[in-house]
Amino acid sequence: MSRRTSAGIVCAGIAAVALAGCTSTAPAQNTGGAAAGGPISVKATDTACEVGATEAPAGHITFSVNNAGSKVTEFYLYGVGDRIMGEVENIGPGITRQLIVEVPDGGSYVTACKPGMVGDGIRAPFTVTGSTQRSTDANAKLAEATAGYKRYVTSQIETLVVKTQEFVTAVKAGKVDEAKALFPVSRTYWERIEPVAESFGDIDPKVDGRDDGEPGVPFTGYHRIEKDLWLDGLKPDTNQMADNLLADMKDLQSRVATVEITPVQLANGAKELLDEVATGKITGEEDRYSHTDLWDFKANVEGSQAAVAALRPVLDEKNKDLGPQLDQRFAAVEKLLEGYRAGDGFKPYTALTDDDKKKMTEAVDALAEPISQVAGVVSA
Incomplete structure (x- = not known):
């Protein structure tokens, strides 16, 4: 979701020992100009996904995605088993956004544009050639950043499983009021690490899908149970x-135990969490029955802040002005959110005025701008 200047990648500006780790061993040939040092252009329309190169050398790869269609779109790079290597979402008509992905291993990958942000997308094969040392192998600060964030994610998922168990127990006991109280608590831990969960493409739709989601995808997970609790009443299949939901959380926990998170994924994830707020929570469409959106809003911001905190030593080394700017803008969003506290939680989203929502939009947008620079700084 962010930017970088080189796809062929020689990481200028870091020590010579790290240079060896950042230079791809892939051959120089490439179709579409990726090897020439610029981003790979992607022209997305409502019916096509024109990727300017079919291959690139291993390392940091940058895609510049222009939406020339009439629908909001997304762009993905998938690995084996539809593992999301990188994504950029919510690209409006006429907008160009960049995606930086670290791909150290050569092999077969897949690009995809998703007009309307639904379905499997318009896909095409993409080859990564050669191999390169991982940035975490060449830079101790990057290694510690990803290791620290992995510890954070692990701890969040451990609590997520516990809180989901409590929520599920209340639902199955028919304790509606207790289940309603536990619903936003459980979701807090999911929302903090959602980019990691989303990287496993099959889990997120089952856990966090909406009842007006993609055609043919069953309506399950949090929001199905939310609808039963707040609108329809418990049904014969609610217990199932x-x-x-609990099984999916345990599945997520087992998968994350072995997942590798790159520094660029970490930076992109910080931006993705703010996009979640700006495009979903801010409209009130996500928790549409419980109106507990501000809990999710808070969790997304906390998750983004945790990702940035993990990368902070690298940011301070490479761009000493960016960290303080991020601190200031995170603080502004936090202060705004605290104004909507109610007890240990938050007011229902329906209590907010249009002016309240406008202020939040402005604060999140102000934070998103410096957040969008993080991936470029980390991968430079």
């Missing part, structure tokens, strides 16, 4: 929905 609850059991499935």
Whole structure:
């Protein structure tokens, strides 16, 4: 979701020992100009996804995605088993956004544009040639950043499983009021690490899908149970929905135990969490029955802040002005959110005025601008 200047990648500006680790061993040939040092252009329309190169050398790869269509779109690079290597979402008509992805291993990958942000997308094969040392192998600060964030994610998922169990137990016991109170608490831990969860493409739709989601995708997970609790009443299959939710969280926990997170993924994730706020929570469409959106809003901001904090030593070394700017703008968003506290939680989203929502939009947008610079700084 961010930017970089080179796809062929020689990491100028860091020590000579790290240079060896940042230079791809891939051959120089490349179709579409990726090897020439610029971003790979992607022209996305409502019916096509024209990627300017079919291959690139291993290392940091940058895509510049222009939406020339009429629908909001997304762009993805997938690995084996539809593992999301990188994504950029919510690209409006006429907008160009960049995606930086660290791909150290050569092999077969897939690009995809998703007009309307639905379905499997318009896909095409993409080859990464050669191999390169991982940035975390060449830079001790990057290694510690990813290791520290992995510890954070692990701790969040451990609590997520516990809180989901509590929520599921209340649902299955028919304790509606207790389940309603536990719903936003459980979701807090999910929302903090959602980019990691989303990287496993099959888990997120099951856990966090909406009832007006993609055609043919069953409506399950949090929001199905939310609808039962707040709108329709508990149904014969609600208990099964609850059991499935807990099983999916345990599945996520087992997968994250072995997942590798790159520094660029960490930086992109910080931006993705703010996009979650700006495009979903701010409209009130996500928790549309419980109106607990501000809990999710807070969790997304906290998750973004945790990602930035992990990368902070690298940011301070490479761009001493960016960190303090991020501190200031995170503080502004936090202060605004604290104004909507109610007890241990938050006011229902329906209590906010249009002016309240406008202020939040402005604060999040102000934070998103410096956040969008993080991936470029980290990968430079």
